[in-house]
Amino acid sequence: MGERQRLIMEPAVRDLLARSGGDAICTITTTNLAGEEVWVQVIEGGSLNTLYPPEDDPAKRLGTLGVFGTLKVPLIEWEAGNFATFDVLGIASWDVAFVVDQLFVRLLKCDDAGYQPASLLEE
Numbered sequence: 001m002g003e004r005q006r007l008i009m010e011p012a013v014r015d016l017l018a019r020s021g022g023d024a025i026c027t028i029t030t031t032n033l034a035g036e037e038v039w040v041q042v043i044e045g046g047s048l049n050t051l052y053p054p055e056d057d058p059a060k061r062l063g064t065l066g067v068f069g070t071l072k073v074p075l076i077e078w079e080a081g082n083f084a085t086f087d088v089l090g091i092a093s094w095d096v097a098f099v100v101d102q103l104f105v106r107l108l109k110c111d112d113a114g115y116q117p118a119s120l121l122e123e
Contacts, residue, residue, distance in 0.1 A: 002098075002102070002105060005117050006097040008117055009119065010094055010097040013026065013042050013100070016043075022123070023045075024043075024121060026041065026120070026121050027040075028040050028041070028117050028118070029117070030104060030116055030117045030118065031115070032115070038109075040104065040108075045089070048073075048086045048087075048088045048099065049084070050083065050084055050085075050086075050107065051083060052079075052084040052107070053081060055080040055081055058075060058078050059074075062106075067107060069099075071091060071099065073086045073099065074087045075087075
């Protein structure tokens with residue numbers, strides 16, 4: 001599942017990852033099954049930042065959840081219960097959109113078939 005959502009997110013991800021020399025951020029938001037607004041950001045220059053409610057190591061948790069599939073996505077920094085930032089430089093936009101979708105479904109507890117992503121580009 002998630003192909004519909006990836007088709008919605010991928011153009012914004014592709015446009016942002018193609019940029020260089022700026023500090024634009026694309027914030028993708030939706031509502032999870034608990035009715036909470038959740039977010040993931042794609043940052044110009046090749047970073048991905050996500051809301052990260054758990055207190056444990058995000059690289060280990062997200063690897064166990066299968067969020068990255070077979071991709072190698074290094075952790076840049078994180079703050080327990082707040083955020084986690086990963087390096088997605090050089091990863092194809094469709095694959096980054098896959099990771100964003102998996103973050104929404106597996107980490108942030110969104111309905112796989114029904115969540116509606118919305119994106120906002122900030123320059």
